[in-house]
Amino acid sequence: MVYHYTGNTQNGDPDTLNTTCLKDQFFTFKSDNTCSYTNFNCLDQTTTGTWTLTENKLYFASDMVAKDTVAGGSTSTVKPFTNTQIVTLGVYSLVLQTGDVEPNYSATKKRTVTRYGFIKQKATTITN
Structure with missing residues (x-):
């Protein structure tokens, strides 16, 4: 999901990424x-990199570079997780926020935050 803010106020509804993926x-x-992602x-694609946690373990950074699509369908490269806030770290889930997630910002600054949600997958065995 992509959220747009002015300061701390959300502008409109969030955009959903990859709804048909x-x-x-x-x-x-x-x-x-x-x-790796x-x-x-x-x-x-499979992109790889390294990751580190901040001292308070609320943010992590990764140097991975990935292909991304931009307007018109062309591709570019991005570093999607250079400054990432860990929102939820559960036993079976992980929610990350990237973009303008710094803790201090102007009340009039336009910000964009992308939120990724992950769930742990367990391999299943099918028997006849």
């Missing part, structure tokens, strides 16, 4: 501080 998207974090923005 049928690809599984995986964000994987490893204990050696590497990470498969099918970012519903594009066939």
Whole structure:
């Protein structure tokens, strides 16, 4: 979801990303501080990088670079998780916010925040 704000006031309804995407998207974090994202923005790709947590463990940063689509359908590269706020870290879920998520901002500043939600997937076994 993409939210638009002026200061702390949300402007309009949020935009939903990838509503027709049928690809599984995986964000994987490893204990050696590497990470990967498969099918970012519903594009066939696996991007990798490293990640670090802030001292208070409320934000993390990743240097991964991914392909993204822009207006007109062309592609560009982005660093989608350079400054990322951890909103929820549950046993089976993770919600991240990126974009203009700094804790202090002007009441008149226009901000854009992108929110990603993830759920843990468990492999299933089918038996006959």
